[in-house]
Amino acid sequence: MKRYILAITGASGSIFGVKLLEELLKTAEVHLAISSNTFPIIKDETGIDWSEDTENKIRKHFNMKRLFFYEDKHMEAPIASGSFKTDGMFVVPCTMKTLAGIANGYANNLIERAADVTIKEGRPLLLCPREMPFSAIHLENMLKLARLGVKIAPPVPAFYHKPKSLDDIVSFIVGKMLDAFDIEHTLFKRWGS
């Protein structure tokens, strides 16, 4: 069974992280880290309140033994070490602060450390940066990481699949993230199929 790290940070668009978690759990073991700044945003944008008793609430929500949760200050977590093998990491959505931390090797919390480890071990890493507009600082950080092979996958919708709802748009974007890891899904109809 594949094993992935998923980090959700405090950018708008937490719905993408929650949807990706649901999809990954269909086939894989998931090590989930949520930054402390994210809980009010998840609650505001999705109505899901994971701010207290987080681990129990998440386990109850997904009812999955292969889901592991860590707080961003838990630096002793397995995902902080390269000796803990994974098949890669997603940061969805990714704030400009976490992006800057990763781009500069500034592993100030568990999420930035796990991404640092993923890069140093040469494992796949995908970031879904969310900001509008991007500044030159943001773009330089993204370019630096893209040159290292990190997938930069901002939540940019397409319309050729004729979305009829917000859920269709979210599914398309999450499906493209899964494509980047070659993970099978049925989240959208492919062009030409």
Ligand SMILES: Cc1cc2nc3c(=O)[nH]c(=O)nc-3n(C[C@H](O)[C@H](O)[C@H](O)COP(=O)(O)O)c2cc1C
């Ligand atoms: C409602 C709300 C929305 C935010 N949206 C974004 C965003 O889309 N992108 C971003 O880079 N930061 C956003 N922020 C700011 C980050 O939450 C803030 O920089 C935080 O320190 C990021 O920490 P983290 O990366 O550890 O989660 C938002 C903050 C709030 C309160």
